[in-house]
Amino acid sequence: MDRDRDAGGLELISKAGAVLEILEASGPTGAAELAAALGEPLSSVYRLMQSLTAIGWVDRPAKRGPYRLGLTWMTIGGFLEDHLDIREACLPALRSLVATTGATSFLCVRRGSRAVCLERVEGISVQSLAMQLGGSLPLYAGAAPRALLAFLSHAEQEDALAETGLFREDPPRPGAAAIDSDITRTRAQGFAVSDGDVTPGVAALGAPVFNHRGEVEGALSISGLTAQVLGAEVDRNVALLRQAAAESSAALGGEQL
Incomplete structure (x- = not known):
């Protein structure tokens, strides 16, 4: 038998x-x-x-x-191998972010119209279930995805946004004007802010990582309860995240904007 x-x-x-x-x-x-x-x-x-x-x-x-x-399968094998350099470059910064902020830290990379979580280092507070290792979100939702979207070329942005809305479990897509406004704001300040748009009560900050050609290669983010991420320590959190992204870009031969 x-x-x-x-x-x-x-x-x-x-x-x-x-x-x-x-x-x-x-x-x-x-x-x-x-x-x-x-x-x-x-x-x-x-x-x-x-x-x-x-x-x-x-x-x-x-x-x-x-x-x-499926996206889960596409994160295995060749996709992971293609992104080993950025994972190795960003891992020290991700660990440092957890040590200094206590928030869970993420590395996301773009695949088509979505941001895929390539690395996740657990924090000491609330554990987000929205972005697991190998999971993904559309580029209009969450902090790391929106940081990726903002620093793509205009043509890439249009292509990515044309493909969204394929998964029923995705967060609601904002209107075109709201997306354009968020892209402009994110590019101007150098980081993206997510406040409950993926999970109520959970906030995140995301910053882009650039390669030696000046192209956005990925995005780092920290996520936790809104008070932890966007409360009294928000300025410190932003500074730490942007520093981590700059260090990761430097490790890839790039420069932070």
């Missing part, structure tokens, strides 16, 4: 691997096409895709649309 169960588990893993290979090679693919490629009944493929969607390996933005690789 154990042998049969093990064989069934290996077969399921093999099918899941085949699905991921198809989606990686072909891009968004419908259930019927997957069934034909796998040589499996359509009903079996639907059950498999439901399981892969539930764990975040596969996404299906539209109810009857094609499947595509």
Whole structure:
């Protein structure tokens, strides 16, 4: 019985691997096409895709649309390897931010229209559930995502914003005027402020990190209860965050604005 169960588990893993290979090679693919490629009944493929969607390996933005690789899966392997340099460059600054502010610190990088959490160092206060390691937010929500958005080129901003609104669990998207105003304000002051727009009662500050070409490579942020982040110590927190971002940019050969 154990042998049969093990064989069934290996077969399921093999099918899941085949699905991921198809989606990686072909891009968004419908259930019927997957069934034909796998040589499996359509009903079996639907059950498999439901399981892969539930764990975040596969996404299906539209109810009857094609499947595509999920953001959780895309943070594994090549995506992580592509960002090892920025992770190593920023990790000392993230740890220093936790030591000095007590707030949870994050490193986020852009992937399409979203900001993906590449590193997270836990603080000593409230633990945010909104941005887990490997998780993501749209570029209009939260401090690190908005810091990324503000320092993209105008064309990149337009492309990123055109793709948002694909995930039901995302925070509500502000109007175009509010987004434009936030971009202008963030660029002028050099950091972004999030006050309850992702999680009520939780605030965050985010600052961009630049590479040697002067391009925004990622963003650092600190997050905690509103009083902790935006209260009496807000000026200190902003200064510490901007210093951490400057040190991280320098480690990548860039300069902070």
